Amino acid sequence: MQIGEMKILMGSANVPLAKAVCEFVGTEPTHVTLKRFPDKEVFVKIDENIRGKDVFIIQPTCPPANDNLMELLIMIDAARRASANRINAVVPFYGYARQDRKDQPRVPITAKLVANLLVTAGANRVLTMDLHAPQIQGFFDIPVDHLYASTVFFDYLKKFKDENLIVISPDVGGIKMAAAYASMLGTDFGFVAKKRMDATQVEATSVVGDVEGKSVLIVDDLTESAGTLQAAAKILKERGAAKVRAAVSHAVLNSKGYERMQEGFLDELISTNSTPVDCRGLPITILSIAPLLGEAMLRINNHQSVTSLFRIKGF
Structure with a gap:
């Protein structure tokens, strides 16, 4: 054809x-x-x-x-x-x-x-x-x-490799994805254990991995209300993380998600244009697929x- x-x-x-x-x-x-x-x-x-x-x-x-x-x-x-x-x-x-x-x-x-x-x-x-x-x-x-999306993210993320980087999954279910990104970037990886309270509220309970003084990259497939990202970023900074970024394939942000992003818990949210995203002056970087x-x-x-x-x- x-x-x-x-x-x-x-x-x-x-x-x-x-x-x-x-x-x-x-x-x-x-x-x-x-x-x-x-x-x-x-x-x-x-x-x-x-x-x-x-x-x-x-x-x-x-x-x-x-x-x-x-x-x-x-x-x-x-x-x-x-x-x-x-x-x-x-x-x-x-x-x-x-x-x-x-x-x-x-x-x-x-x-x-x-x-x-x-x-x-x-x-x-x-x-x-x-x-x-x-x-x-x-x-x-x-x-x-x-x-x-990792093939699209890599060229952008590789510039952070010199920042004493560690890749973190925001929950146990994403460990495989975190391991793949860590291998791609040549860094260590870990994860955050969380407990979901309801559809929009998440509580992070512990961190597996040394994040003190490091630049943390959270990787996930999607975010909507940003509850998981917020909970993960909060506990990571409490454990001494210097910076916290998130690379999320699909940013399907709703009003609650934008409200949480305005709180500044993330230094940067990196996503793709798989769905329409209104950055609203927030630290959101959109990469084209x-x-x-x-x-x-x-x-x-x-x-x-x-x-x-x-x-x-x-x-």
Whole structure:
């Protein structure tokens, strides 16, 4: 299949990212009419011929998650009914990923439900980044290309290697990610033990790792209310950390998250543009994943391997 047969459709969830991907790929986005009826139903019309084309629909399911998910499903259905050859759902941020297991009675596994909806709508392939739980790939009966933000972060983070750096996971579940970043940066790693009080309140109880006088890099896949980051940063500074930064793949900050960021518990929050982020004059650095997504899309379009995209430059 030739690159000329690629068609990129933009959802409304993150238009700047979609346009940046199109610019990297070197093509114009396919024109799509997207509107809401008075009762808020979504209407989609693809205004160009996509019959037999390799279609990529860029739409993270970030807040408002339900609206953006429904829009994605309708766009996939429209592409299927327009006889697209292959429909690739490009979902940089996969909403509902935290509901990935039945950890109490009578609850759903919504991450699996969303996977079923995407497949039923007509998606042939999913391209995503830093799922909350990598095993979510197994919820799909279609190919999933799972990219990592670490490849984007590395060039920015390596300048801190001389600051007596240590990588810290803000909870026990993120130790594997922290170990990967520590290996990448050639530093030690540790973790913070925490106790969740409710959906927005977290209490850090202890630190494993020597952080006194060091520059700490907290790594996590996402932050919303910033409760975990705040609790971790507080105990790390109490234990003598000189600086505390956080590298988070998806900054889905809500009003509580921005409120906490204004308290200045972090020296810097580093994230990507997988979801729209309003920095609001806060110490937030946003790195673009457009080249990473664009390169992956080109390789998928040409039936090439995406494995090399997982490798860090110089490693």
